[in-house]
Amino acid sequence: MTTELDITETLDVKGVSCPMPVVKTKQAIDELGEGDILEVLATDSGSMSDIRGWAEGTAGVELREQIEDGDVYKHYVEKTG
Amino acid sequence: MSTDSQQSVDDDGDTTGDATMTETEALRERIDELESTVAELAEFADTATADDDGQKKMTLIATKGTLDMAYPPLILASTAAAFDWEVVVFHTFWGLDILHEKKSRNLQLSSVGNPNMPVPNIIGAIPGMDRMTTRMMNKRIADNDTATIEELVELSLDMGVELQACQMTIDLMEYDDDDFYEGVTTGVGAATALRHLGESDVQLMI
Numbered sequence: 001m002t003t004e005l006d007i008t009e010t011l012d013v014k015g016v017s018c019p020m021p022v023v024k025t026k027q028a029i030d031e032l033g034e035g036d037i038l039e040v041l042a043t044d045s046g047s048m049s050d051i052r053g054w055a056e057g058t059a060g061v062e063l064r065e066q067i068e069d070g071d072v073y074k075h076y077v078e079k080t081g
Numbered sequence: 082m083s084t085d086s087q088q089s090v091d092d093d094g095d096t097t098g099d100a101t102m103t104e105t106e107a108l109r110e111r112i113d114e115l116e117s118t119v120a121e122l123a124e125f126a127d128t129a130t131a132d133d134d135g136q137k138k139m140t141l142i143a144t145k146g147t148l149d150m151a152y153p154p155l156i157l158a159s160t161a162a163a164f165d166w167e168v169v170v171f172h173t174f175w176g177l178d179i180l181h182e183k184k185s186r187n188l189q190l191s192s193v194g195n196p197n198m199p200v201p202n203i204i205g206a207i208p209g210m211d212r213m214t215t216r217m218m219n220k221r222i223a224d225n226d227t228a229t230i231e232e233l234v235e236l237s238l239d240m241g242v243e244l245q246a247c248q249m250t251i252d253l254m255e256y257d258d259d260d261f262y263e264g265v266t267t268g269v270g271a272a273t274a275l276r277h278l279g280e281s282d283v284q285l286m287i
Contacts (some may be wrong), residue, residue, distance in 0.1 A: 026163035
């Protein structure tokens with residue numbers, strides 16, 4: 001399954017578990033510019049709830065899409081500010 | 082009859098008119114009072130927002146130095162930093178070993194007094210048992226790609242978490258400032274911890 005979003009960069013955090021997917025996502029987002037979209041590929045099943053929770057509780061980011069593709073959880077986060 | 086009736090209406094009208102005037106004045110005064118209160122509150126809210134910039138703050142106190150108890154403060158601290166929170170972790174007593182570069186790589190599990198351990202207390206008390214259960218735990222950590230304590234300390238520091246080492250405990254344990262990871266804050270005590278706890282939205286002792 002793929003997204004129709006225009007991805008700026010992909011972060012591969014497959015294999016690592018909490019708190020790494022969220023923390024690495026934050027670090028990657030900090031490197032991007034406004035309007036950029038980060039694709040995060042994770043295998044941690046907790047990342048579905050955690051990245052959503054992080055995006056909702058953090059200013060300047062918006063979770064655009066989450067896709068469960070087999071063993072991989074794909075998250076699409078836009079930097080909004 | 083009609084005159085009487087007219088009179089009565091006028092009287093009533095006048096009485097009501099006076100009452101309305103008094104009520105209106107009272108209400109005006111009340112509105113003025115409320116308006117000035119709202120203005121004061123708005124001013125206070127502005128200063129409060131300017132002071133903390135809406136940023137949340139969390140202060141943790143880490144007192145335990147077993148392998149299992151080293152994880153929660155570091156995981157919470159690095160994650161809170163990802164939320165852009167200002168984070169301080171004050172490490173005291175055995176919690177200090179989490180920041181001790183050498184000891185943090187060799188934290189142990191305690192087999193005794195932990196009902197979740199796969200061995201009964203009487204077996205857990207046998208010398209070498211802690212080392213064995215710790216080895217099992219470390220293998221699981223490696224197999225699951227769970228971050229090591231060392232990685233989490235480095236990550237937390239990278240994310241801007243302030244990791245503080247209690248000076249009284251440093252002296253008590255006869256540690257040196259050089260024993261700690263680069264970036265760890267030393268020379269702090271209970272008063273510093275309390276100041277941060279007092280300013281925090283979230284405070285936890287672990």
